[in-house]
């Protein structure tokens with residue numbers, strides 16, 4: 143039956159459905175136990191669901207079953223161990239077991255940028271859905287959580303139709319995900335909204351039952367979690383539209399930083415002043431090194447590519463500019479480094495040979511170990527390419543950074559990274575760096591010069607301690 147859409151309701155009136163397994167609550171599986179899927183599997187067990195996490199990466203699954211979280215996400219370790227011990231949570235590489243277990247299967251595999259263009263690589267979605275569908279022996283709901291181009295859910299529905307007998311009645315839904323690394327546990331347990339794209343009352347009911355733990359937790363905390371029930375296309379678009387908006391907001395303030403740099407304005411004061419207007423707001427309005435990570439950059443590119451395919455490319459042309467503003471911030475740090483070190487730039491950029499530079503930060507933001515498309519690591523690589531001897535320290539991202547950019551030197555702590563440095567670049571705003579004592583660090587370096595690429599240091603304090611300080615978009 144078709145239900146009216148869009149249907150936005152804080153307290154939904156949705157008919158109860160019985161899970162096909164006969165269990166009182168739907169049994170849930172998460173296919174792909176990376177940043178998204180592992181966090182979800184663990185948090186849903188914490189909410190009381192019986193959960194099975196599936197991945198093709200046997201090492202990852204072995205770690206998870208041994209109580210070891212393969213990523214750095216605050217609070218997740220303890221929840222993993224507690225729920226493994228409670229018997230509600232397990233992990234497997236066996237797709238037949240996964241198919242047999244679940245009533246609701248969440249697809250959480252990666253959708254990276256394609257190697258040959260800006261579009262999203264859907265091969266992991268295709269592989270996971272196909273293998274799951276081929277092993278299903280009863281009715282189930284397959285729910286996409288990965289971020290995908292609009293139209294993917296319809297395509298997944300066709301794939302499922304191709305690989306499951308029609309009489310099983312397997313259905314598809316899409317529920318995009320908004321968690322932020324570093325806050326992922328709270329974002330999953332206490333989301334600011336849930337969006338579902340469904341085609342039937344049954345799918346709507348199953349998804350409601352699969353989220354009931356979240357609604358129940360909210361009720362005990364006297365909160366409401368708004369639920370937006372909509373069609374496939376809108377659900378898919380909600381996610382990329384949200385990321386496009388956030389990326390635009392960051393690039394807007396970084397564009398203002400560029401103008402401040404040309405006119406000796408101070409973008410930090412400008413941002414504060416405009417952010418007091420509630421229509422603008424001050425969140426995501428910090429000028430600095432720009433956005434990175436496994437989501438915003440590839441999502442705005444895939445969005446443009448998909449809009450182009452649909453004949454709506456003009457509408458998203460501004461996202462190209464958003465991307466360029468963002469990438470220009472990386473070369474700005476290189477320029478500031480050259481200025482502070484008294485090196486001139488030639489046509490191939492500055493020559494930094496013979497200098498030693500400490501890079502503080504490798505992850506794309508604090509409180510994660512994720513270095514995918516991390517601006518910090520990209521800048522460290524640029525400094526290295528310009529000839530500098532680069533020494534990196536990051537509180538959690540060292541292993542991933544070393545694998546991604548092995549040609550840099552990696553140090554055990556801040557002190558080792560800055561010892562003998564001609565310049566310190568703070569590229570990720572970890573609390574350890576924000577709170578570092580400029581006096582103590584000043585005793586270790588060869589020259590008191592600092593680039594604060596995240597505008598996260600107290601510039602007066604550093605200047606008083608004898609440092610030559612450069613921020614982003616600041617005089």
Ligand SMILES: NC(=O)c1ccc[n+]([C@@H]2O[C@H](COP(=O)([O-])OP(=O)(O)OC[C@H]3O[C@@H](n4cnc5c(N)ncnc54)[C@H](O)[C@@H]3O)[C@@H](O)[C@H]2O)c1
Pocket residue numbers: 173174175176177178179196197198199202250251252253266269270287288289290319320321322323436437
């Ligand atoms: N990381 C985030 O903060 C975040 C937030 C919102 C949305 N998303 C979206 O969620 C999706 C996953 O992102 P992620 O950061 O967790 O990626 P990830 O790379 O950390 O994890 C993907 C996992 O999928 C596994 N996988 C690959 N092929 C598989 C298959 N055929 N079957 C089962 N598992 C398979 C990989 O081994 C890996 O563990 C992406 O679409 C991303 O855009 C991510």
